[in-house]
Amino acid sequence: xxxxxxxxxxxVIGTGKKITLECSQTMGHDKMYxxxxxxxxxxxxxxxxxxxxxxxxxxxxxxxTVSRIRTEHFPLTLESARPSHxxxxxxxxxxxxxxxxxxxxxxxxxxxx
Amino acid sequence: KxxxxxxxxxxxxxxxxxxxxxxxxxxxxxxxxxxxxxxTGRGPVSLTIMTFSENTKSNGRYTATLDADTKQSSLHxxxxxxxxxASYICVVSARGYSTLTFGKGTMLLVSP
Numbered sequence: 595x596x597x598x599x600x601x602x603x604x605x606v607i608g609t610g611k612k613i614t615l616e617c618s619q620t621m622g623h624d625k626m627y628x629x630x631x632x633x634x635x636x637x638x639x640x641x642x643x644x645x646x647x648x649x650x651x652x653x654x655x656x657x658x659t660v661s662r663i664r665t666e667h668f669p670l671t672l673e674s675a676r677p678s679h680x681x682x683x684x685x686x687x688x689x690x691x692x693x694x695x696x697x698x699x700x701x702x703x704x705x706x707x
Numbered sequence: 708k709x710x711x712x713x714x715x716x717x718x719x720x721x722x723x724x725x726x727x728x729x730x731x732x733x734x735x736x737x738x739x740x741x742x743x744x745x746x747t748g749r750g751p752v753s754l755t756i757m758t759f760s761e762n763t764k765s766n767g768r769y770t771a772t773l774d775a776d777t778k779q780s781s782l783h784x785x786x787x788x789x790x791x792x793a794s795y796i797c798v799v800s801a802r803g804y805s806t807l808t809f810g811k812g813t814m815l816l817v818s819p
Contacts, residue, residue: 703748
């Protein structure tokens with residue numbers, strides 16, 4: 595089992611609200627990632643980090659932001675949620691000793707009404 | 708454009724039977740290929756990672772093969788169990804690039 599945790603598991607909010615999805619890992623991995631996944635579709639990278647104070651945008655345009663102040667913590671924030679943000683958000687970290695094998699959290703299912 | 712195509716899109720098999728899932732990719736330059744298992748509502752879990760020089764890798768009842776010349780991979784599941792019901796995702800990494808290319812997955816249902 596991977597030691598990477600996401601909260602909340604499920605979130606239903608109204609349009610315009612600010613939300614933060616939490617992700618923490620206790621494996622000491624430098625690299626962390628946020629993916630977005632819609633049902634039956636492939637994962638799309640929205641943000642990644644190579645270490646503390648490092649953040650990069652991924653392939654999928656996103657209105658979210660991330661921060662990496664501590665190695666173990668990589669939260670994702672939506673300043674103003676919209677129905678188009680409804681999706682599953684998966685956090686992951688990787689181990690360079692294992693060919694960057696990804697360890698995923700259980701995900702946050704976000705519904706914006 | 709880097710792409711990963713998986714087939715079939717979905718598959719139903721009887722418990723105890725074997726099955727093979729396919730993955731074709733156009734990612735270049737190739738670094739490694741991974742297979743992940745994703746249970747419904749959960750994050751993916753790594754099954755295997757293969758580099759260019761590896762053409763077979765096993766993890767219990769799961770055996771992955773890689774043909775880097777034809778850019779094809781397969782995942783063979785032996786003696787399927789109900790717990791094998793999940794989506795199986797093929798992921799390819801390009802050398803020198805920080806991002807991965809994901810397939811859409813094959814949804815496997817093992818029926819009793």
